[in-house]
Amino acid sequence: MESYILQATGLSKQFRGFYAVKDVNLRVRRHSIHALIGPNGAGKTTCFNLLTTFLRPTTGSIQFNDREISASDPATVSSMGLVRSFQISAVFGQMTVLENVRVALQQKAGMTWAFWRRDRALKVLDARALELIAMVGLTRWLHTPAVELSYGRKRVLELATTIALEPEMILLDEPMAGLGHEDIAPVMEIIRSVAKGRTILMVEHNMKVIAELCDRVTVLQSGQILAEGSYDEVSRDPAVIEAYVGGAND
Structure with a gap:
């Protein structure tokens, strides 16, 4: 039986009638590297902010180690072992x-x-x-x-x-953003080393990094899950290819 360290059920966030995230069901396996990807405006940042309790969901629940955290604050969640690093x-x-x-x-x-x-x-x-x-x-x-x-x-x-x-789990917000080409491979090795005995959920745009590092990939589009699976599976999914207009293969 698989163990999930982080689970979101029916997760939605509404801003003045607009759903930035809608009915997201996400499960992250313990001791895996899981990617959250999608085209610009897909809702990745909002979803990330919800999972790390920087935003409160409109509806839905989030569980970390089987404990409900959707009403918690970031400091409390960090003390529980769920820590975030930022894009900047x-x-x-x-x-x-x-x-x-x-x-x-x-x-x-x-x-x-x-x-x-x-x-x-x-x-x-x-x-x-x-x-x-x-x-x-x-x-x-x-x-x-x-x-x-x-x-x-x-x-x-x-x-x-x-x-x-x-932390038991680290959430990385675009860890490769702003890095020079020469820095990407060393940072990938650091993340791979850090992941031993831990769980990592990362938002990342570099598809080569996703392909090499991640065990599982969740694709968002318009605030909803479009596809999920291994990198090979989602990269061949016609709906994902259409959403990216070929950008995932650049």
Whole structure:
């Protein structure tokens, strides 16, 4: 019997009479990499915001680990093990790479008060911080302020801070957005490594990335599920091909 970590049932979001998402039934298998794709305006962002409780649904329910979360707030959901990273890099620019990761570790350890303690009091977190920084290939920039990093390195730093929270499930919003061609393969390997023992749901436009990384793909169009299956299955679906007007094969 398959285990689903995240399930949405009859999920809808209405804005002034317009349905951005309508009657979406989505199940994400535990320890899988699942993609949510669709043409522009398909409702991906709204669906993502609903699943991460940044928006409240008009109707429907969301369960994470068999617990209803549709009325919860993002902080509560994060503490339950469902963590989101954003399309725009969200790191503290004036803090170093090490400090950014250490702040995330402080939050996980319930040490947010430690902002006001001397730096040496936080050394206990350094071993894990260094391990995470090495995982994403940023050891060379350990003491570099995040603002000085390239866009691609800021994105992988955000991944490191997300992993520091030790989530069961990570939702990635267009992790390849804005990356140079040379950065895509390394970030894919990081995501593949991060996925071991975790579940990932990602919104992504790069179909080559989807084909190589994802176990299952859900296609949205006009706020509703158009198709679902493996990448090979959905990429051959006539309705999906029509929706993308050939764009999925670019």
